[in-house]
Amino acid sequence: MPRPGRSPCGSRLRSKDGRPGSPDYHSRVPPVVRFAPSPTGFLHIGGVHTALFNWLYARHEGGEFRLRIENTDTSREVAEASEQIMESLRWLGLDWDGEVTYQLDRMERCKEEAERLVAEGKAYEDEGAIRIRMPDEGSTSWEDLVRGHIEVPSEKLEDLVAVRADGRPTYNFASPVEDWLDGITHVIRGEDHISNTPKQIRVLEALGAPLPEYAHLGNIYGPDGKKLSKRHGAVSVEEFRTAGYYAPALLNYLALLGWSYDDRTEIFSRDDLVRLFTLERVGASPAVFDYDKLNHLNGLYLRALSPEEYADALLAWLREQGYEWDEGLVKKAAPLVQEKIGTLGEFPAFAGFFFDRVAPDPALLDGSGPLLAEARSVLADLEPFDSERVEGSLRELAERQGLKPRQAFQPIRAAVTGSKISPGLFESIELLGREETLARLDAAAGGF
RNA sequence: GGCGCAUUCGUCUAGUGGCCUAGGACGCCGCCCUCUCACGGCGGUAGCACGGGUUCGAAUCCCGUAUGCGCCUCCA
Numbered sequence: 001m002p003r004p005g006r007s008p009c010g011s012r013l014r015s016k017d018g019r020p021g022s023p024d025y026h027s028r029v030p031p032v033v034r035f036a037p038s039p040t041g042f043l044h045i046g047g048v049h050t051a052l053f054n055w056l057y058a059r060h061e062g063g064e065f066r067l068r069i070e071n072t073d074t075s076r077e078v079a080e081a082s083e084q085i086m087e088s089l090r091w092l093g094l095d096w097d098g099e100v101t102y103q104l105d106r107m108e109r110c111k112e113e114a115e116r117l118v119a120e121g122k123a124y125e126d127e128g129a130i131r132i133r134m135p136d137e138g139s140t141s142w143e144d145l146v147r148g149h150i151e152v153p154s155e156k157l158e159d160l161v162a163v164r165a166d167g168r169p170t171y172n173f174a175s176p177v178e179d180w181l182d183g184i185t186h187v188i189r190g191e192d193h194i195s196n197t198p199k200q201i202r203v204l205e206a207l208g209a210p211l212p213e214y215a216h217l218g219n220i221y222g223p224d225g226k227k228l229s230k231r232h233g234a235v236s237v238e239e240f241r242t243a244g245y246y247a248p249a250l251l252n253y254l255a256l257l258g259w260s261y262d263d264r265t266e267i268f269s270r271d272d273l274v275r276l277f278t279l280e281r282v283g284a285s286p287a288v289f290d291y292d293k294l295n296h297l298n299g300l301y302l303r304a305l306s307p308e309e310y311a312d313a314l315l316a317w318l319r320e321q322g323y324e325w326d327e328g329l330v331k332k333a334a335p336l337v338q339e340k341i342g343t344l345g346e347f348p349a350f351a352g353f354f355f356d357r358v359a360p361d362p363a364l365l366d367g368s369g370p371l372l373a374e375a376r377s378v379l380a381d382l383e384p385f386d387s388e389r390v391e392g393s394l395r396e397l398a399e400r401q402g403l404k405p406r407q408a409f410q411p412i413r414a415a416v417t418g419s420k421i422s423p424g425l426f427e428s429i430e431l432l433g434r435e436e437t438l439a440r441l442d443a444a445a446g447g448f
Numbered sequence: 449g450g451c452g453c454a455u456u457c458g459u460c461u462a463g464u465g466g467c468c469u470a471g472g473a474c475g476c477c478g479c480c481c482u483c484u485c486a487c488g489g490c491g492g493u494a495g496c497a498c499g500g501g502u503u504c505g506a507a508u509c510c511c512g513u514a515u516g517c518g519c520c521u522c523c524a
Contacts, residue, residue: 038524072523130524144453152452164522173522195519218454218518227517256460256473263462263471283461286517290459293474303487340486350485357451391483398483404512409483421485 007435031063031185035089035096036103036175038070039081042236043088045289046190046220046228049254053217054188056277057092066182066223067096070103070175088237090228092247093270101182103174110169111176113207114162122206132173132206134158145186145215145279153197153382160199173384176200180209188215188279191286193395210377215279217411218258218286241258244345245294245318249301253294257287261353267300298343309337317344325355351423358440360419365444368411371401372445375412376438387426394426415444 035051043051045107067089069082082100089096111316114130117123123132134157139149139362154275162173169177180185194216204211222228226275248270255273256266259282268276304311311334315327333354340351378393379385397406413425416437422428429437 036524042523044523072524076524127522131522147453150452156451161522168473168522170469170522175524178480190518191453195451196524198452199519216453221517223459225516253460258460262472266473267462285454287461288459290474293460296474299487337486339488342486394483404484413484417484419484422483423485425483 028158031058031061031184032066032144033063033188034066034068034182034184034188036070036178038073038076039078040073040076040239041078041081041084043085043256043278044228045235045237048094048237049220049257050086050094050188050190051089051094052073052092052184052219052251052254053259053277053282055096057186057188057279058097059216059274060277065094066095066098066184066444067100068182069100069179070171072103072107072174072220073172084238088241091241092237092251101178103178106174106178106181107167107169109162110174111167113177114169114173117162117206123162124159126159126161129161130163131159131205134199135203138229140201140305142197142201142211142214144194145188146282147216147284150194150197150418151213154198155381157199157202160203161202165431172196173201176209177207178201179208179212180204184212186213186215188217190219191216192219192283194260196384196399198240208354210239214425216284216290217282217283220257221286221288223291225288225289230318232398241322242345244343244417245298246313246344247353249298250294251260252301253297257289258283258285267297284445290357295342302344303339307338308333314347316345318347322350329354329431333423336431338343340423350421353417353419353422354428360414360418360444364414364420365411369445372405372441373409374401374413375447376441379429380438382434385430387424387430392425397409411444412441416440 019314031056035047035054037051051355055061055065067086071077081227082102086100114123114132116213117132118125118130123130125131135154137154139151139153140157141149143148160172161170163169177186192242197214197216201211220228237250241247249272252266252268253278254397255268259277260279261268261276302310302313311331314334315330315433318330333351337347337351341347374397375394378397379390382393384388394409394412395405398405401408409425413422414420416425416432417423432440
């Protein structure tokens, strides 16, 4: 498949003396990309957005998507974080190629490379640390696949600390070294790394390593305009999962942040995304995460499921969350809520009355004792006890009492479901069954 | 402060000089449907940050300003 759009011209260095830098080695397919989170907690939504774009690029181009855990900062490492990150990626279906690598495992190699640079005169020791010389003049530039030409004057680039006095390599050294070791051809990451790029290019240059292509995505911010990250208390993939979001919907939404296919299409399956994704259509500006839109998409996805798929998804979620409700009943309740709730997480509050006795707010029942008693007697002998007949008899009851349907049904709804908001009343009554329905009507009517 | 990046409805975006009196979606508002809540249908609201250029013509190109963000750590 030919690659449309931008010419595959590579990153280049340009100095004042006009000396060209390393030519790009990687304009050929297949590309190798990576996602390199640090294991400091759950995978946050900004991180997974970056992971998704890397994954999409790799899958679209038939390349490889690698996972690298950047765990050199052991002081900030959180136990289990790596496993949690992988679990989140699995949940979203972002599969990686090859073994997961850990930055810590390659500290020695990084140190050796730094020492080599010292031996070659490209770096020097400074109070126990190793610093790499940065050019004093000229500039460093590259053709960013998302932003185009970026050029940074070298004057103020301080000599980069590659290895700390305690022997640990720094991020700006270890990261490019590992990209080189892994044969990474395209570095796709957040825009907060733009300023690091010239340093990393110079590191690679000193190492004699080929330069990857760079693509800097816009960051994702919260509705308050603050950067959406775990540091700012934002949101993790785990939280979305717990809240009952459907993975394909979340993936679809994330893809729409900074990428678009055309001026109107916005529903994309995972396969659609892989087929249609190109870096060329990725935008450079930051985006605000819109929970309303995510909810809308999630509802769309959930409603589009077949009743069986929906019930399965609901059951799986309930199990994950530790609910031990009768599965047969959940399956029967599922179709009653599918059109009504936007996330699986709303189910317990919305349909929990099927599984537990309710205690309606007395205010909702105020003065309706006689009506409830009447409803009870109408339903007591109904045969068969199905929603159609329940509806028919209750409508007759309303008419007899001279009540508008909603006036008659709201107290009954409150008595039976415990709330003024519920799935369809008649279907709910049928599912609850005669005995349970009568008991709830009695309990509610008895209060007066 | 220096350097860098960004800037189209409240939000996500389409738009690469004339097809734009700027399109779609979410949200919001109204109407319809209706046993509640939703769904759905119909209609509406709202935007090219500002100022200069270039051009017959600019949301689109150039310059400046403003604002936001990032980096300037022996953090990642």
